[in-house]
Amino acid sequence: xxxxxxxxxxxxxxxxxxxxxxxxxxxxxxxxxxxxxxxxxxxxxxxxxxxxxxxxxxxxxxxxxxxxxxxxxxxxxxxxxxxxxxxxxxxxxxxxxxxxxxxxxxxxxxxxxxxxxxxxxxxxxxxxxxxxxxxxxxxxxxxxx
Numbered sequence: 001x002x003x004x005x006x007x008x009x010x011x012x013x014x015x016x017x018x019x020x021x022x023x024x025x026x027x028x029x030x031x032x033x034x035x036x037x038x039x040x041x042x043x044x045x046x047x048x049x050x051x052x053x054x055x056x057x058x059x060x061x062x063x064x065x066x067x068x069x070x071x072x073x074x075x076x077x078x079x080x081x082x083x084x085x086x087x088x089x090x091x092x093x094x095x096x097x098x099x100x101x102x103x104x105x106x107x108x109x110x111x112x113x114x115x116x117x118x119x120x121x122x123x124x125x126x127x128x129x130x131x132x133x134x135x136x137x138x139x140x141x142x143x144x145x
Contacts, residue, residue: 014049018042036111039104084134092127099124 018041029037085093098109099120106124110117 010046010049014042014045017045032107033111036108039102039108040112080135080138080140084131084138087134088127088130091123092130095120095123096127096131 018038021041022038027037085096088096094113095109098104098112099106104112106117106120109115109120113120
């Protein structure tokens with residue numbers, strides 16, 4: 001959750017809420033689907049928490065736009081890379097985000113997106129090729145990023 005911008009205290013609260021929800025419910029999940037379910041539930045709980053808060057914009061300013069959250073984004077070339085990823089079709093954006101930025105495996109991404117592992121692999125391959133093509137058209141080389 002902290003990679004998504006939540007503070008340590010909020011991350012712990014959301015994690016605890018999701019685990020309590022899992023223990024109190026009658027949900028029976030295979031072990032290999034547990035991480036994907038926990039991830040989806042935590043993200044949904046995080047979004048719901050801030051949707052209900054009346055001071056939504058103030059919270060965004062305090063929690064998300066802090067200097068420590070932007071250290072990675074201060075690197076040279078990040079804006080161009082971010083824009084290039086944002087220009088990709090949504091299915092490629094999702095797969096690239098989960099694989100490279102959320103450190104999830106192909107199998108976990110397949111469970112989260114409700115797709116097969118081969119579809120995830122193909123989407124990663126096509127997304128990377130399209131991203132490289134778009135960056136090359138803008139005059140960037142692989143070494144620039």
